Amino acid sequence: MARSSECTEQYAQKVFDSAGIVRDAILRQLSLPNCAVVSLDVLIRPETPDDYAAIREVNLAAFGSLLEAALVERLRDDGLVIASLVAVDDAGQVVGHILFSPVMTMATEGDQMQVASLAPMSVLPSRQRRGIGSMLVEHGIELCRRAHYHAIVLVGHPSYYPRFGFTHALVVGLKNPFAADEAFMGLELVRGALSEIEGRVVYPEAFYQLS
Numbered sequence: 001m002a003r004s005s006e007c008t009e010q011y012a013q014k015v016f017d018s019a020g021i022v023r024d025a026i027l028r029q030l031s032l033p034n035c036a037v038v039s040l041d042v043l044i045r046p047e048t049p050d051d052y053a054a055i056r057e058v059n060l061a062a063f064g065s066l067l068e069a070a071l072v073e074r075l076r077d078d079g080l081v082i083a084s085l086v087a088v089d090d091a092g093q094v095v096g097h098i099l100f101s102p103v104m105t106m107a108t109e110g111d112q113m114q115v116a117s118l119a120p121m122s123v124l125p126s127r128q129r130r131g132i133g134s135m136l137v138e139h140g141i142e143l144c145r146r147a148h149y150h151a152i153v154l155v156g157h158p159s160y161y162p163r164f165g166f167t168h169a170l171v172v173g174l175k176n177p178f179a180a181d182e183a184f185m186g187l188e189l190v191r192g193a194l195s196e197i198e199g200r201v202v203y204p205e206a207f208y209q210l211s
């Protein structure tokens with residue numbers, strides 16, 4: 001995997017050649033600290049307003065419903081985005097998306113901490129099982145780390161997220177509002193950030209339109 005520091009002019013030229021995208025714009029994106037080329041033909045970068053419609057389509061195609069797209073849009077409108085990343089192929093098409101937003105842990109003794117929530121994430125069905133989802137998760141975790149978040153929580157497939165270090169064991173002391181058991185998982189970016197809390201996680205209003 002090539003990282004941002006290894007983003008090359010050749011890659012920009014390749015995108016330009018194949019998609020007719022202005023080369024300087026690509027070079028500007030590649031120079032962003034949170035941009036990464038993840039394979040020869042997929043780039044992970046932050047969303048821009050030009051991506052909004054495509055993000056909606058990717059979520060719709062992956063989930064078969066508009067609920068997750070609506071969640072993305074509501075979190076965006078509410079200013080609750082830590083990172084919203086797209087995977088873009090060498091034709092300039094958005095093929096994957098992931099969003100991280102802030103939620104609160106409330107300890108029973110009263111302490112509160114803002115942690116990151118991973119939700120939703122989606123990859124176009126025709127592009128799944130090629131590592132795009134993994135790259136979105138890994139890149140997003142790194143951005144949360146750089147933003148000084150101590151932990152990330154999610155409700156997701158119990159057989160998918162453990163490969164990135166998420167476990168249910170880390171959040172057994174935390175109640176979640178979705179009544180998720182094994183599907184509720186956490187990842188500590190600072191040791192003890194989750195495992196030492198007894199309490200609950202409070203999600204913003206946007207998440208309740210999902211249920």
Ligand SMILES: CC(C)(COP(=O)(O)OP(=O)(O)OC[C@H]1O[C@@H](n2cnc3c(N)ncnc32)[C@H](O)[C@@H]1OP(=O)(O)O)[C@@H](O)C(=O)NCCC(=O)NCCS
Pocket residue numbers: 062063120121122123124127128129130131132133134135155156157158159160
């Ligand atoms: C989950 C998802 C984002 C993964 O994207 P991806 O690009 O295919 O992921 P990767 O290529 O990095 O990883 C593929 C792995 O994910 C696994 N996977 C995909 N969907 C899964 C699911 N529903 N449950 C468990 N594992 C799943 C595949 O079996 C594959 O496992 P393998 O590597 O052991 O063969 C994609 O399948 C998707 O968009 N699914 C529909 C929407 C969704 O469920 N989003 C997540 C909500 S928690």
